Amino acid sequence: MKLPYAEPFKIKMVETIKTTTREEREEWIKEAQFNLFKLDSDKVFVDLLTDSGTGAMSDKQWAEVMTGDESYAGSRSFTTLKNTVKELLGFEYFLPTHQGRAAENVLFSAMIKEGDVVPGNSHFDTTKGHIEFRKARAIDCTIDEAFDTKAIHPFKGNLDLEKLDTVLKANPKERIPFTLITITNNTAGGQPVSMQNIREVSELCSKYEVPVFFDIARFAENAYFIKTREEGYANKSIKDIVKEIFTYGEGATMSSKKDGLVNIGGFIGLKNEELYRKATTFNIMFEGFITYGGMAGRDMAALAQGLREATTFEFLESRIGQVKYLGEKLLEYGVPVQEPFGGHAIFVDAKRFLPHLPQNEFPAQTLGIELYIESGVRGVEIGTLLADRDPETRQNRYPDLELLRLAIPRRTYTQNHMDYIAAALKNVYDRRNEITQGFEIEYEAPIMRHFTVELKRKETVSLNVLA
Numbered sequence: 068m069k070l071p072y073a074e075p076f077k078i079k080m081v082e083t084i085k086t087t088t089r090e091e092r093e094e095w096i097k098e099a100q101f102n103l104f105k106l107d108s109d110k111v112f113v114d115l116l117t118d119s120g121t122g123a124m125s126d127k128q129w130a131e132v133m134t135g136d137e138s139y140a141g142s143r144s145f146t147t148l149k150n151t152v153k154e155l156l157g158f159e160y161f162l163p164t165h166q167g168r169a170a171e172n173v174l175f176s177a178m179i180k181e182g183d184v185v186p187g188n189s190h191f192d193t194t195k196g197h198i199e200f201r202k203a204r205a206i207d208c209t210i211d212e213a214f215d216t217k218a219i220h221p222f223k224g225n226l227d228l229e230k231l232d233t234v235l236k237a238n239p240k241e242r243i244p245f246t247l248i249t250i251t252n253n254t255a256g257g258q259p260v261s262m263q264n265i266r267e268v269s270e271l272c273s274k275y276e277v278p279v280f281f282d283i284a285r286f287a288e289n290a291y292f293i294k295t296r297e298e299g300y301a302n303k304s305i306k307d308i309v310k311e312i313f314t315y316g317e318g319a320t321m322s323s324k325k326d327g328l329v330n331i332g333g334f335i336g337l338k339n340e341e342l343y344r345k346a347t348t349f350n351i352m353f354e355g356f357i358t359y360g361g362m363a364g365r366d367m368a369a370l371a372q373g374l375r376e377a378t379t380f381e382f383l384e385s386r387i388g389q390v391k392y393l394g395e396k397l398l399e400y401g402v403p404v405q406e407p408f409g410g411h412a413i414f415v416d417a418k419r420f421l422p423h424l425p426q427n428e429f430p431a432q433t434l435g436i437e438l439y440i441e442s443g444v445r446g447v448e449i450g451t452l453l454a455d456r457d458p459e460t461r462q463n464r465y466p467d468l469e470l471l472r473l474a475i476p477r478r479t480y481t482q483n484h485m486d487y488i489a490a491a492l493k494n495v496y497d498r499r500n501e502i503t504q505g506f507e508i509e510y511e512a513p514i515m516r517h518f519t520v521e522l523k524r525k526e527t528v529s530l531n532v533l534a
């Protein structure tokens with residue numbers, strides 16, 4: 068008999084999570100104006116809002132916390148982290164920041180000017196925000212397959228070289244500070260980018276003398292997919308693959324809250340001394356002195372250890388295996404999900420789940436609310452609410468993908484929790500035809516509305532159902 072999967076760790080400390088009743092949840096979500104961000108965490112049973120900063124640290128990381136060096140300048144923990152980043156990722160120059168978007172703020176202050184364009188593969192929201200805040204444009208060059216949840220492609224996070232070439236051709240190199248490769252491509256569903264694509268993007272960009280930078284929040288998960296899916300990499304170690312990735316670029320911004328296996332932190336890695344010097348000034352202004360950059364010494368020490376653990380095959384196989392386990396269970400129950408499964412999350416396709424709800428009634432949000440009421444599981448909408456309104460016309464933007472993201476925190480939940488989530492979604496799926504009302508907005512902020520939006524149930528049964 069083939070031995071079943073078992074988590075490659077045992078648990079030393081437990082945190083109780085409260086079970087709640089359906090009646091309580093119905094009341095609480097109403098009080099939260101049907102916004103999942105407004106729920107207190109003790110009203111949530113399994114929290115899949117994000118995999119960012121929600122993972123469990125190892126005993127070795129906690130040991131590092133106890134011996135971290137809190138010196139303002141020249142902290143030993145800083146040196147350990149800097150050397151670890153150099154050894155694992157190959158970057159000579161290193162600046163710590165308090166999280167990923169802070170790294171973007173510092174690096175982009177040094178590199179992006181008004182009127183610039185930054186091509187890439189589905190820039191993350193904060194990344195796009197930091198580009199647009201500087202009156203520059205983020206241009207999405209992701210391959211078309213990424214926008215079809217049923218299309219099977221091993222590297223759906225890839226950049227389309229023709230789309231990229233068009234952008235590089237249409238703009239002078241002085242207007243393109245860099246091309247940004249996000250690994251994995253979170254927005255497209257935690258989908259990886261192949262080594263071949265990274266190499267070809269790098270070759271194309273060097274023809275136009277445009278440097279390549281990376282957003283590396285989930286770089287280790289990306290390396291796992293290269294090892295397990297790309298020809299020629301099966302026998303290479305994760306660490307070797309990671310090293311090769313960064314030979315194709317000039318630098319990176321990192322949100323350490325994901326593949327750094329810590330609860331807060333970020334950094335910038337660079338190869339060029341002049342750029343490092345320029346970024347250093349902004350780091351000191353926005354983050355802190357260069358040997359802590361907004362992080363406690365103990366957190367830098369724990370991060371160095373976290374990066375080592377995240378770049379082992381054993382960790383990644385268990386982590387991505389757990390996500391896959393959930394995805395397979397959902398497929399077995401007929402629940403429509405993005406395929407292939409992403410590295411950090413399962414994305415449920417709300418357009419296929421609730422085809423009778425029009426997109427202006429927020430089907431992915433409706434599904435998220437139903438799942439919460441059913442089970443206390445909290446996911447997050449990646450759809451029309453998140454897409455905001457067009458800044459000029461003020462009309463709702465309707466994205467191609469209307470998804471409910473179930474992001475799995477690292478080393479936090481067990482296989483039983485995965486079974487629970489899958490059963491809860493199955494129950495909602497079985498009664499999908501009874502979900503005839505979506506939601507309408509009562510209050511919304513002018514941008515980033517999803518965080519604070521207030522909703523109410525649509526009073527009438529939607530027309531799609533009657534038709």
Ligand code: F0G
Pocket residue numbers: 116117118119166167168169191193194249251253282284322323324332333
């Ligand atoms: N880049 C990517 C690809 C991300 O997914 C995130 C955060 C960031 C940058 C920003 O990093 O949060 O440390 O400032 N993603 C989280 C998520 C919030 O839920 O996907 P941060």
